[in-house]
Amino acid sequence: MTLLAVERMKLFTTRSPWWCTVAALAVTIGFAALMAGTADAQAPLTVAATQFGYNFGLVVVMVMAGLAITTEYRFSTMRATFLAVPNRWSALLAKTAVVAVLAGIVGEIAAFGSWGIGKLIKPGVDLTLNTAYEWRAVAGVGLVYAVAAVVAVAVGVLVRHSAGAISLVLIYNLLVEGLIVLIPNVGPKIHKWLPFNMAHQFVTGNPDPTGRDVNFGPPLSDATLGPWAALAYFAGFAAVLLVIALAVANRRDA
Amino acid sequence: MIEAVGLTKRYGKTLAVDNLSFTVPTGRVTGFLGPNGAGKSTTMRMILGLDTPSGGSALIDGKRYRDLHQPLRTVGALLDAKWVHPNRSARAHLAWMAKSNRLPAKRVDEVLDIVGLSAVAGKRAGGFSLGMSQRLGIAAALLGDPQVLLFDEPVNGLDPEGILWIRKFMHRLADEGRTVFVSSHLLSEMALTAQELVVIGRGKLISQSSTEDFVSQATENTVRVRSPQLGALRTALGRTGVSIRDEGESLIVSGMDCADIGELAAQTGTVLHELSPQRGSLEEAFMQLTGDSVEYHTEIAEGQVPATLVPAGK
Numbered sequence: 186m187t188l189l190a191v192e193r194m195k196l197f198t199t200r201s202p203w204w205c206t207v208a209a210l211a212v213t214i215g216f217a218a219l220m221a222g223t224a225d226a227q228a229p230l231t232v233a234a235t236q237f238g239y240n241f242g243l244v245v246v247m248v249m250a251g252l253a254i255t256t257e258y259r260f261s262t263m264r265a266t267f268l269a270v271p272n273r274w275s276a277l278l279a280k281t282a283v284v285a286v287l288a289g290i291v292g293e294i295a296a297f298g299s300w301g302i303g304k305l306i307k308p309g310v311d312l313t314l315n316t317a318y319e320w321r322a323v324a325g326v327g328l329v330y331a332v333a334a335v336v337a338v339a340v341g342v343l344v345r346h347s348a349g350a351i352s353l354v355l356i357y358n359l360l361v362e363g364l365i366v367l368i369p370n371v372g373p374k375i376h377k378w379l380p381f382n383m384a385h386q387f388v389t390g391n392p393d394p395t396g397r398d399v400n401f402g403p404p405l406s407d408a409t410l411g412p413w414a415a416l417a418y419f420a421g422f423a424a425v426l427l428v429i430a431l432a433v434a435n436r437r438d439a
Numbered sequence: 440m441i442e443a444v445g446l447t448k449r450y451g452k453t454l455a456v457d458n459l460s461f462t463v464p465t466g467r468v469t470g471f472l473g474p475n476g477a478g479k480s481t482t483m484r485m486i487l488g489l490d491t492p493s494g495g496s497a498l499i500d501g502k503r504y505r506d507l508h509q510p511l512r513t514v515g516a517l518l519d520a521k522w523v524h525p526n527r528s529a530r531a532h533l534a535w536m537a538k539s540n541r542l543p544a545k546r547v548d549e550v551l552d553i554v555g556l557s558a559v560a561g562k563r564a565g566g567f568s569l570g571m572s573q574r575l576g577i578a579a580a581l582l583g584d585p586q587v588l589l590f591d592e593p594v595n596g597l598d599p600e601g602i603l604w605i606r607k608f609m610h611r612l613a614d615e616g617r618t619v620f621v622s623s624h625l626l627s628e629m630a631l632t633a634q635e636l637v638v639i640g641r642g643k644l645i646s647q648s649s650t651e652d653f654v655s656q657a658t659e660n661t662v663r664v665r666s667p668q669l670g671a672l673r674t675a676l677g678r679t680g681v682s683i684r685d686e687g688e689s690l691i692v693s694g695m696d697c698a699d700i701g702e703l704a705a706q707t708g709t710v711l712h713e714l715s716p717q718r719g720s721l722e723e724a725f726m727q728l729t730g731d732s733v734e735y736h737t738e739i740a741e742g743q744v745p746a747t748l749v750p751a752g753k
Contacts, residue, residue: 187538187539187541188539190538191535191538191539194531194534194535194538195524195527195535198524198526198527198528198531198532198535199524199526199527200526256524257524260521260522260523260524260525261519261521261522262522262523262524264489264518264519264522265522265523265536265579266539267488267489268487268488268489268510268511268516269510269511269536269539269540270539271488271504271505271506271507271510272505436491438484438489438490438491439484439489439490
């Protein structure tokens, strides 16, 4: 508990988490406002449509998580941390936990904020969260952000440089998974099992009871696992990455 | 007490620290001396558990640093004053460190007061001068009121006032009965600060002794003698087998102290105009001892340096 308090103090006495939080909320809620404002009979506002911006918020949250760890390496406060807490596993686990919780909270505020602004702009549309799918589409965003933050922290621990870690995470998330689909024959089969695709699967749902067009919400996932199994898969991927990162950090000269 | 036993650090083919063994006694200021690149910082990082030794071990009061519970209460260290997030205030920096070792929050204000940073405690550490950063680093080292303190090149880049402050501070810490281990590449600085010296070169131990012993062993002790009867004195000294060399109107005698030369002069009835002990320069002595072990020699031989510098473009 002490270590969690320490990492919380460290995180909130710098500026980048504040800015990233503001940016993540602005991007997601702003996008929801856009969707709600432009919705009409052809493209009706749905619960899924309010969450259109969730992937953009995800990017910002991963930048925040990556920065939280790489700036420690950049300013050598990681060494100061290891001097104060020589048990590197607990020090880094505490940091990961604090960053993941912050990411989760940002995700929930972003998701319910997006949903709320949709209700505000289009009071006539029924946006009630009735089904399990609709609950996941909104409340699930926080869970995905939290797990994605763990991935970003793990990559940050391994790479240690802000620019390198952040480009790696973003290029993978925004480009690599999408490009793998284009490989003939095997591409789509591999894509089904890629971690961020699994995260989308959890949020966008399968089966998707709204039966909406792809344009009316975040892109649908082609993963075949059930939503909760998909989230477990994504979390498992993050956990494996984190264990590798911490084992490396524990062996490596600080 | 800090104890290094066969400490070794290898980076690929380079041996940065080579089978280094020494002890840092309790309650004294021990200087850790060596030219740049000798492996001082690497050794300190291994003592503090930041770098893993390739061989051997370093123990603080019999324990490895990484096995210490709440280590800031046992060991305080200042390895680099810049290990602070520039946007974090001095107080916030100390506050998280205090929290991590369950130290009371009021201790933060105490150490800020000790190093004289109370007035700027709320300012961002990125805006601090080197001297202020150094003080913040010392405040961090003192947080847990530790008995063992390590400082890596604490006076590097400081102005004379800052150097004096650090020097006095070290003595104060030792007077309080703490163990202080401080590294430097300046022997003259260490001669003023440290009571014990651990000298290394190229990662190997050159000597461990008290500063006094080191200085007297390392520097050639000679006596300058002036006399109107220089010839007679030279003959008399020559018979005792000491080495004599002429320097202008005087003799430089090595291997015999002032008292013995005086006695000899009295026995031979020689008048003395001067009889004064000469001390070799500390820097020379240090160069002599570590000369072979400097990692990166400058390639300028003495004769190649032009005696007068001609301004360019003339």
